[in-house]
Amino acid sequence: MLPNIRIVLVQTYHPGNIGASARAMKTMGLDNLVLVTPRCFPDPEATRLAAGAEDLVDNARVVGSLTEAVHDCVQVVGASARLRSLPLPHFDEPADMAETLVANAVDDPVALVFGRERFGLTNDEIRHCSHQVSIPANPDYGILNLSQAVQVLAYEVFRAWRQRPESDFRMPRPSHDRPPTRAQLGHFHDHLARVMRASGFVTQPHARTEEQLQALFARAQPSRKELSLLRGLLSSLERDRNAP
Amino acid sequence: MLPNIRIVLVQTYHPGNIGASARAMKTMGLDNLVLVTPRCFPDPEATRLAAGAEDLVDNARVVGSLTEAVHDCVQVVGASARLRSLPLPHFDEPADMAETLVANAVDDPVALVFGRERFGLTNDEIRHCSHQVSIPANPDYGILNLSQAVQVLAYEVFRAWRQRPESDFRMPRPSHDRPPTRAQLGHFHDHLARVMRASGFVTQPHARTEEQLQALFARAQPSRKELSLLRGLLSSLERDRNAP
Numbered sequence: 001m002l003p004n005i006r007i008v009l010v011q012t013y014h015p016g017n018i019g020a021s022a023r024a025m026k027t028m029g030l031d032n033l034v035l036v037t038p039r040c041f042p043d044p045e046a047t048r049l050a051a052g053a054e055d056l057v058d059n060a061r062v063v064g065s066l067t068e069a070v071h072d073c074v075q076v077v078g079a080s081a082r083l084r085s086l087p088l089p090h091f092d093e094p095a096d097m098a099e100t101l102v103a104n105a106v107d108d109p110v111a112l113v114f115g116r117e118r119f120g121l122t123n124d125e126i127r128h129c130s131h132q133v134s135i136p137a138n139p140d141y142g143i144l145n146l147s148q149a150v151q152v153l154a155y156e157v158f159r160a161w162r163q164r165p166e167s168d169f170r171m172p173r174p175s176h177d178r179p180p181t182r183a184q185l186g187h188f189h190d191h192l193a194r195v196m197r198a199s200g201f202v203t204q205p206h207a208r209t210e211e212q213l214q215a216l217f218a219r220a221q222p223s224r225k226e227l228s229l230l231r232g233l234l235s236s237l238e239r240d241r242n243a244p
Numbered sequence: 245m246l247p248n249i250r251i252v253l254v255q256t257y258h259p260g261n262i263g264a265s266a267r268a269m270k271t272m273g274l275d276n277l278v279l280v281t282p283r284c285f286p287d288p289e290a291t292r293l294a295a296g297a298e299d300l301v302d303n304a305r306v307v308g309s310l311t312e313a314v315h316d317c318v319q320v321v322g323a324s325a326r327l328r329s330l331p332l333p334h335f336d337e338p339a340d341m342a343e344t345l346v347a348n349a350v351d352d353p354v355a356l357v358f359g360r361e362r363f364g365l366t367n368d369e370i371r372h373c374s375h376q377v378s379i380p381a382n383p384d385y386g387i388l389n390l391s392q393a394v395q396v397l398a399y400e401v402f403r404a405w406r407q408r409p410e411s412d413f414r415m416p417r418p419s420h421d422r423p424p425t426r427a428q429l430g431h432f433h434d435h436l437a438r439v440m441r442a443s444g445f446v447t448q449p450h451a452r453t454e455e456q457l458q459a460l461f462a463r464a465q466p467s468r469k470e471l472s473l474l475r476g477l478l479s480s481l482e483r484d485r486n487a488p
Contacts, residue, residue: 001382020389020392023388023389023392024388024389024392026382026385027381027382027385027386027387027388027392028381028382029381029382051389052385052387053385087421087467092415135399136402136403136406136413136415137271137272137273137402138270138271138272138273138402139413139416141270141271141296141297142271143271143296144267144268144271144395145264145267145268145295147392148264148267148268148271148391148392148395151388151392151395151396152395152396152399155379155396155399158380158381158382159380162380169380169383171336171380177331223331
């Protein structure tokens with residue numbers, strides 16, 4: 001779905017994190033995984049945690065350096081939990097990062113780079129990046145698990161892609177019940193007003209109360225079927241009143 | 245940080261997912277965890293996966309029913325991967341859901357409810373909810389791991405909170421280098437122009453080329469220190485040219 005966007009994991013310590021990251025990627029339409037000198041790979045833990053994303057793990061490219069992973073990319077964003085003294089271009093908001101990454105990915109390869117679980121990326125690796133991004137988090141406890149960070153940034157990338165006019169993503173919707181016409185709504189309002197008066201809830205035509213209830217039902221946006229259901233209820237209430 | 249926001253996990257199968265969810269919560273400022281009949285809890289796996297969030301696991305409230313977990317809440321959002329036939333109010337975008345949840349949480353308890361790993365929430369449990377939310381995902385592979393779903397929705401909740409005017413969250417920033425004055429920039433432009441002409445790069449004052457380079461440097465937004473560095477480089481180039 002987004003083949004030009006490369007997810008690069010640098011020296012991942014736990015193979016399980018590789019699998020969980022692959023799963024996170026696939027849920028968000030990404031499938032281009034590159035591993036820079038992973039400690040332990042291939043590994044059954046990577047496959048196990050990948051759940052239905054083993055294909056990403058199987059097809060992951062393993063390289064010996066970050067240079068090799070990103071040399072052909074036009075934008076390389078390093079995910080970094082801590083601030084550096086070197087003032088590289090920095091995104092405070094993952095959403096802003098994702099917007100530029102997806103725009104650049106239309107024509108050229110780009111990369112999102114994640115570091116080691118404990119130590120993140122080295123300063124030298126940050127220098128391979130064009131930008132940095134951090135995930136705003138709890139100042140007292142702000143380090144996300146590696147695969148969770150991948151999930152959050154992948155989610156933002158997918159969202160940025162969905163919002164582009166040329167993306168063909170359609171939110172799956174349940175079958176659509178047709179809305180009623182204005183005339184049908186009018187009949188319902190009249191029916192409701194009749195029942196309110198007949199029951200003594202209002203003693204005379206009371207425009208304010210009737211409007212308030214009409215507004216409430218309007219917010220519920222009843223479908224034709226639901227309006228029919230309400231009309232049936234109102235009719236039963238009328239019949240019941242009139243029964244000897 | 246956001247005590248009125250309750251994260252409710254219903255019948256979680258893997259205790260590791262409880263721990264990983266607790267960690268996800270804590271990174272996003274949430275600490276109110278409720279477990280409805282977890283299969284296996286307490287458990288060492290929950291503590292292990294919690295990393296630095298064991299306090300959330302230790303303080304988690306365990307209850308026997310979803311009613312018990314949410315009866316006092318004014319908004320209960322069920323996280324659901326699949327669409328239901330019952331047309332409950334539904335958020336297509338987690339960001340929209342988070343906005344309302346955080347707004348309601350100012351005054352009253354609210355809850356975000358997650359179901360079982362395999363089966364999600366039952367229809368009956370959905371009826372305990374005021375709203376549903378789903379995480380837009382790859383139509384071919386859209387089921388996030390439970391703790392990943394918690395991470396993404398917690399991230400959106402934290403963001404909605406950060407964006408509220410009364411929140412006191414400040415993005416940690418590196419020490420700020422002062423920007424140069426217009427006069428200092430002017431001196432730099434003149435210096436750059438002199439070096440360009442002296443080197444023969446431009447044979448006469450060439451406004452267009454000079455402006456293009458000035459615009460480039462303007463986008464870099466050099467600090468005073470960096471401008472100083474550039475001036476030093478230009479001076480070295482001049483001295484070097486003039487050296488016998």
